[in-house]
Structures are given as C-alpha cells and as structure tokens.
Amino acid sequence: MMRPRLPVCSRCLARSKGFSTTATWFGESQNAPFPAQTAYARLTNRGLISITGIDSADFLQGLITQNMLVANGPSKSIRRTGTYTAFLNSQGRILNDAFIYPLPDLSGNDIEREWLVEVDKSEVPSLLKHLKKHKLRAKLKLRALEDGERTVWSSWKNHSEPRWAAYNLESESASPFSLSSNVVGCIDSRAPGFGSRIVTPGAEDLRTYLPDEAQIAGSEVELGAYTIRRILHGVAEGQSEIIRESALPMESNMDMARGIDFRKGCYVGQELTIRTHHTGVVRKRILPVQLYTGDLSSEDGPVYDPASEISLPPAGSNINKAGGRRGRSAGKFLNGVGNIGLALCRLEMMTDIVLTGEGTQFTPGTEFKVAWTAETEQPAEVKLQAFVPSWVREHIQSGGVRKPALQSVDTDGERARGFVEQLGEEAAQRRD
Secondary structure, three states: OOOOOOOOOHHHHHHHOOOOOOOOOOOOOOOOOOOOOOOOEEEEEEEEEEEOOHHHHHHHHHOOOOOOOOOOOOOOOOOOOOOOEEEEEEOOOEEEEEEEEEOOOOOOOOHOOOEEEEEEEHHHHHHHHHHHHOOOOOOOOOEEOEEEEEEEHHHHHOOOOOOOOOOOOOOOOOOOOOOOOOOOOEEOOOOOOEEEEEEEEEOOOOHHHHOOOOOOOOOEEEEHHHHHHHOOOOOOOOOOOOOOOOOOOOOOOOOOOOOOOOOOOOOHHHOOOOOOHHHHOOEEEEEEEEEOOOOOOOOOOOOOOOOOOOOOOOOOOOOEEEEOOOOOOOEEEEEEEOOOOEEEEEHHHOEEEEEOEEEOOOOOOOOOOEEEEEEOOOOEEEEEEEEOOOOHHHHHHOOOOOOOOOOOOOOOHHHHHHHHHHHHHHHHHHHH
C-alpha cells in the first residue's frame, strides 16, 4: 500500500527527497487533529441540487466547463459517470465549483433522467437562481435537496491509484457501486490519490451502504480533518476560497483537476477560458502555504501543527515581500487552518517557476508576509511560504494539456488557433 504524495517544494524536488505525510505534535491539540491516512468524512458544508427531465443533459452541457457527452464517442452518448466541473459567468469567472453525478436510471426512461449537482451549501440558493434564469423552455425540474435527504462523503485510503484515475466512461453504470443501492460517486480528480466522492441516500453512516472494507476503509472523521488534508494537497473548495465572480478556472487549478473539457462546444464563459488555454500564460495559481512567525520550520512542504496559535489573516489579504517598502502584491491569502492555508500566488514572484522568457522575480530565501489590522485595532503580521505540489509543477513544465490528440483533423479549430496566434504576434511586434 502506498501513501498519497503530499505537496513538496522545489528544493525538495531538486534533492529528490520525499515529502513526509506525518505531522509533528506540539503539546495539547487545539485545532483539528492531523487527518488519518485511511478514513472518510461527512461533508456537511456541501449541498445538492436535483435536475430532472429529458433536457437535463443538454441544459448542463451549455452551462458547465465539463463535457456531458462521452469524450470522442462516435454516438455522442451522454456520460454515465460523476465529474468535477464549474459554472462560469459570461466573463469566464467562476460562479461555483461543483461535482455532478448521474443517478442510476433503473426504468430506462430518458424522460426522467436525473442529475445531482454538489456545491458549497451556502451557494445553493444563488446557483439555483442562476439555473432558473437559463432554464427558459427546457423540459426539466429544479429543486434543492433538503438536509438529510442525501449525504455527501469524501473517502480516502492508502492505495496506488493511476494518475487522474476516473471510472470508465464506457461502463454501464454511473459508479462502481450497485445500482440497487442508489449510491453514486466518482474519483476526486483534483489531486492525484486524493480519494473518492460519494453520495448516499439518507443521513445514515456510510457503512450502512458500503460495509465492505475493500470499497471504503477506515472510520469516520470530522469535517476539519478533511479540510486539513485538502489544504495540504493544495485543493481549494467552495466560494470562500474560489471567490465567486472573481476567480478564474485555470488560476484555481481546474485544468489540472480535469474539470475543463477544452474540446467541447460552447458554454457560458467559454471564450476567455479557451483563449487562455491556447494563447495565454497562467501567472497565478492557488498553492498551499505555511504560516509562521519566526523561522520557517520546514522547507520540504507545509507541516500542520494542531497546537498552532498563529492568527489567521482575513480572507483576501494581500501578500507582500517582507522587509523594505511595500511593492506589488505577490498574491492573496484565501483560507487556512492553524499554521497552514491556501493562497492565490504569483508564480514568478513566490516560487521558482519560470513561465516565459522574460525572466523571474523570484529570489531564493525571500520571505513574504501578510499584514492586517486585528479586531483590537492593533496591527498584526504573519510570514508565509508557498509550496508547489509536484503534480502542479509537472503540469506547468509540460505546458499543460495544450494539444490533445484528435481522431480527425479539426480544420476549423486549426484555422481559429492560427488566427489567434497571428494576432498575438502582431501585438508583440507593436510592443517592440
């Protein structure tokens, strides 16, 4: 059994050193404990919306970044697996990050096809309003599920998992679970080996539906343990971290999480997303960060201290270089627990990642800080160090999924890309 890899920094990669998944315990714990290597958690912070009707798949196809059809399928059949995705506004900014699950169709009647949309619980009313605005004459029904009607779970265990694993799109069911159990789920593809997403009917324990240790291992842990594990992996979730109508999909790492299909047709917000993919450079990304006040205790990756008494900066606080006068912001702090957190970081300022031939502003040993005014009206300050997970580094250095293999020559697409590249070259010549 293999442990899932957690984030590592560039210096660690250069030394070919593994990242430790163990935590150092300091005295009595006051925050959530370090997450177990094998466990499952009830995600009470997530809500569900039901979309039912013959037009439900086509309706979602025009609103989300993921493809509702089987990729490259000659029959254009509707997907039968759950997936990670996002709803965007017309400017290409994220409204909601989401998971979408098809419920098993036991009757074989497409008229009653049903999908579950999982989003941040506090965002259910606003997303429902967004969906109703685009419903028009589509033959479908929308409703928010009541508390206890269904339960969302995250499950993880020590096992080797293929990179970006997913259930077979050509399978006959929506998940590896029994159709009669009414349980649906999918691999959580936001980080390698991150685990599975599962939705069960009712509010009973997950073991009620999946007693087999081969499917679900470990015991139930609190939501806080899942949050810590998620932050250590650099995975943002919900609109407290993926800011509504502000965050961009690729800055939020959705391209690496297989939440965007760059070959599907039009959807709301598609223009900016596809243009950035083909011609732009993603200069900012959400990364895990270590918070500290003295000296940095670890250079191998963020280390969670459950007894930490560090005050967390307010969400959205600017990150600046420590010492000297305040210059350009290096990023924004998003959320944290104890002495770890997530931040939207300028890669060429806070990390050794080189994106273009223009050079980098990063200097090894540079410290960054977040300063703010506390509730006591006293100035507060904390230092911050960003770490680049290995899979993020690999994705950036490989150029991302820029030119996927096609089964046939897409002449219209090639012509459009050539036109965009020509415009970019002309703009560069004007600048010179």
